[in-house]
Amino acid sequence: MNIILTENVENLGTIGQMVKVKPGYARNFLIPGGMAMEANPRNVKELEHRKRQLERKLQKLTQGAELLKKQIEALSCTFAHRAGEDGKLFGSVTSMEIGAKLAEAGIEIDRKKIVLEEPIKTLGDYQVPVKLPAGVVATVKISVIPAE
Structure with a gap:
């Protein structure tokens, strides 16, 4: 058809x-x-x-979408999670948490649009792609630090 x-x-x-x-x-x-x-x-x-x-x-x-991409790429999200001595997290950073952090910054994104192949389970800095309308892909900077 x-x-x-x-x-x-x-x-x-x-x-x-x-x-x-x-x-x-x-x-x-x-x-x-x-x-x-x-x-x-x-x-x-x-x-x-x-x-x-x-x-x-x-x-x-x-x-x-381009305007939203600029807003997302200007943003840096920091997550403080408990971690072991080897840098592994007790738990993980998921797309739902990233979506909530973006919402706090005033950017409403469906968590299904955040392309996180598997949850983040170690400390460090990450670049996570976010699919936006019209085929535009933004990259949000994620930092995972140990909680005190």
Whole structure:
């Protein structure tokens, strides 16, 4: 089934792109979620008009994401956790804690967008990527220090 994307869909395409997907995926997920519309002749004609609007929407989304990226990269998060003598933490620093620390700084990010392959379990400095809309990736600086 051919559909026209009205939003960026990860691993599928970008706004305004016409893609072919399985009918069930389109009918049950993409179209009801407002992420796509069916690519019938009327919608294909309408696509030309909507493409200009979607490009403006993407441009605003990209500008907002770039601004958010600058805010995130200017920030440095410090976590104080109890640690053993060898530098291993009793516990770990998770994406949920990083998300809470960003929220304290006034930056609301879904914790699922914080790309932490596994929790941080040792002391030190880390660079953690954060996925933002429009394919923008920011990097937040994390410092894990021993608690006193």
